Amino acid sequence: MSDAPAGPNIRPSRAADAANQEAAYAQQARGRDWSSHPPYRAPAYRSTLTRGPAQALVPLPASETPSSGPVFGHTHVRAIDADLTRNALTADTTNAAPLGERIILTGAVIDERARPQPGVLIELWQANAAGRYIHTDDQHNAPLDPHFFGGGRCVSDAQGRYRFTTIKPGAYPWGNHTNAWRPAHIHLSLFGPTIASRLITQVYFPGDPLLDHDPIYLATPLAARPRLVASFTLDETIEGHALGYRFDIVLRGSDATAFETA
Amino acid sequence: MRKPPPDLTPSQTIGPFFAYGLTAQQYGYGQPQVAGADLLAEGGDGIEGERLALSGTVFDGEGVAVDDALIEIWQADAQGRYASTPAADGAHVNAHFTGFGRCGTGAPAGTFTFLTIKPGLVSNPHLTVHPHSTINPGTVGAAAPHITVIVFARGLLSHLITRAYFDDEATANACDPTLLAVDPARRDTLIARRRPARTAPDRSGHDASADGPTNGHVARYQFDIHLSGPRETVFFDL
Numbered sequence: 001m002s003d004a005p006a007g008p009n010i011r012p013s014r015a016a017d018a019a020n021q022e023a024a025y026a027q028q029a030r031g032r033d034w035s036s037h038p039p040y041r042a043p044a045y046r047s048t049l050t051r052g053p054a055q056a057l058v059p060l061p062a063s064e065t066p067s068s069g070p071v072f073g074h075t076h077v078r079a080i081d082a083d084l085t086r087n088a089l090t091a092d093t094t095n096a097a098p099l100g101e102r103i104i105l106t107g108a109v110i111d112e113r114a115r116p117q118p119g120v121l122i123e124l125w126q127a128n129a130a131g132r133y134i135h136t137d138d139q140h141n142a143p144l145d146p147h148f149f150g151g152g153r154c155v156s157d158a159q160g161r162y163r164f165t166t167i168k169p170g171a172y173p174w175g176n177h178t179n180a181w182r183p184a185h186i187h188l189s190l191f192g193p194t195i196a197s198r199l200i201t202q203v204y205f206p207g208d209p210l211l212d213h214d215p216i217y218l219a220t221p222l223a224a225r226p227r228l229v230a231s232f233t234l235d236e237t238i239e240g241h242a243l244g245y246r247f248d249i250v251l252r253g254s255d256a257t258a259f260e261t262a
Numbered sequence: 263m264r265k266p267p268p269d270l271t272p273s274q275t276i277g278p279f280f281a282y283g284l285t286a287q288q289y290g291y292g293q294p295q296v297a298g299a300d301l302l303a304e305g306g307d308g309i310e311g312e313r314l315a316l317s318g319t320v321f322d323g324e325g326v327a328v329d330d331a332l333i334e335i336w337q338a339d340a341q342g343r344y345a346s347t348p349a350a351d352g353a354h355v356n357a358h359f360t361g362f363g364r365c366g367t368g369a370p371a372g373t374f375t376f377l378t379i380k381p382g383l384v385s386n387p388h389l390t391v392h393p394h395s396t397i398n399p400g401t402v403g404a405a406a407p408h409i410t411v412i413v414f415a416r417g418l419l420s421h422l423i424t425r426a427y428f429d430d431e432a433t434a435n436a437c438d439p440t441l442l443a444v445d446p447a448r449r450d451t452l453i454a455r456r457r458p459a460r461t462a463p464d465r466s467g468h469d470a471s472a473d474g475p476t477n478g479h480v481a482r483y484q485f486d487i488h489l490s491g492p493r494e495t496v497f498f499d500l
Contacts, residue, residue: 016326029499029500032499036271036272037270037273037419037420038273038420039360040418044418045419047417048417050322050323050490051322051328051416051417052489053490053495054323057500058443058444058498060443061439061443064405064439064440066410066500068344068361069336070297070360071360076296094397110268112267113267114265114418123284124283125279127279133281134291135282137278137279138279149282149293149339150283151283151293187277187283191274195410195423198334200273200274200414201271201272201274202274202275202277219419224269225272227269227270227271227272228272248268250268250269250270251270252270261293
């Protein structure tokens with residue numbers, strides 16, 4: 001193997017090596033749970049037809065089941081980052097406040113075996129109370145709020161709990177079809193224990209009549225849709241200050257234990 | 263009564279407006295971000311490994327560049343160690359290198375460029391070696407150097423996961439368990455191509471080798487991503 005680059009010889013050259021590889025390939029990593037997640041192609045949501053892949057996803061060999069993922073700690077997050085009613089204020093506007101209905105969005109991050117997930121980075125972004133994003137591409141004719149940025153983050157605590165203070169976002173129109181409006185929603189991004197836990201989702205609000213008309217929400221399997229809707233609770237409501245919404249999040253957990261006992 | 267196991271929270275699309283929330287500094291919004299496209303920014307010279315720029319364009323099924331995708335990468339260090347993997351063998355995991363990066367495809371439209379290091383061969387602790395095997399136990403089922411690439415975009419209700427391997431690692435690629443599990447006709451969608459060391463800047467005028475602190479010593483690899491269409495990239499079920 002004089003043509004091989006320096007380093008370990010990894011070319012399987014004996015039947016035993018081939019047997020080892022075959023044994024490894026026979027097993028496949030656990031795939032994504034498609035009874036929970038929406039498909040790549042949902043015709044009512046038009047841009048899925050050019051952006052969603054047409055070919056089947058390829059299973060990974062079981063030996064390639066991810067056992068790691070990026071770790072974010074409190075060095076990445078300040079306390080103010082979890083309070084969207086204050087994180088856009090400056091020294092000159094410290095006594096100002098964004099317009100809209102103050103809410104608490106809180107819950108627990110667990111895995112599908114109900115184990116609390118501490119240390120999960122949760123990032124959030126949303127429109128303001130008028131349904132306008134601060135993003136420069138958002139051309140919706142609704143006012144920006146100089147005291148509201150709409151982005152924040154926190155890290156779940158030892159019990160997997162997280163908590164944001166923010167403003168209830170407004171509905172806004174989009175170009176998917178005639179008279180299309182997105183229901184009020186908050187975008188959430190989460191990093192769990194491995195790269196297979198990665199999740200970006202949206203949390204909706206109970207009783208929103210637009211949910212029944214939203215192709216994104218409706219692309220989700222019927223049984224899974226209620227898992228995208230927060231529940232109002234007086235337990236988290238702060239008297240005289242903010243309404244409380246609870247939204248628990250279930251991430252795919254680490255497969256390490258399952259693999260060893262398989 | 264025992265409660266049934268909880269069901270997973272469904273994915274939803276990232277939508278078109280993530281830039282200020284997830285990549286605020288890249289897009290010039292005056293707020294923090296937890297990670298950017300330069301994985302060498304914090305560790306600098308303390309990070310061991312060959313410097314490289316991984317660039318590409320994200321295309322939709324009609325060949326149109328996708329200018330509102332978010333690309334995330336996750337990779338091992340030059341010795342094949344992931345930052346968050348417990349160091350069972352007592353090896354010191356490179357404290358300077360997180361292995362995670364994030365880049366929106368806003369400018370130039372549809373493109374991303376990460377500045378990072380070439381990852382090492384990742385050995386597989388789960389596999390046991392046949393007693394009569396002639397090969398090094400540390401390399402059985404080892405993964406060739408690769409970077410995990412995650413794609414989010416408006417129009418993607420669930421994210422996509424792929425891998426960028428390197429065209430100058432042919433020997434390792436030939437034994438990689440994942441590449442071998444992929445239809446040979448589609449394997450080349452997973453291979454980043456090394457570009458000549460000195461070429462004119464690309465059409466956009468962007469010269470990736472000029473990015474970051476290692477100017478002039480960066481291997482440049484091209485890894486385009488086709489969300490669908492005749493050259494659809496292989497995405498993994500994970």
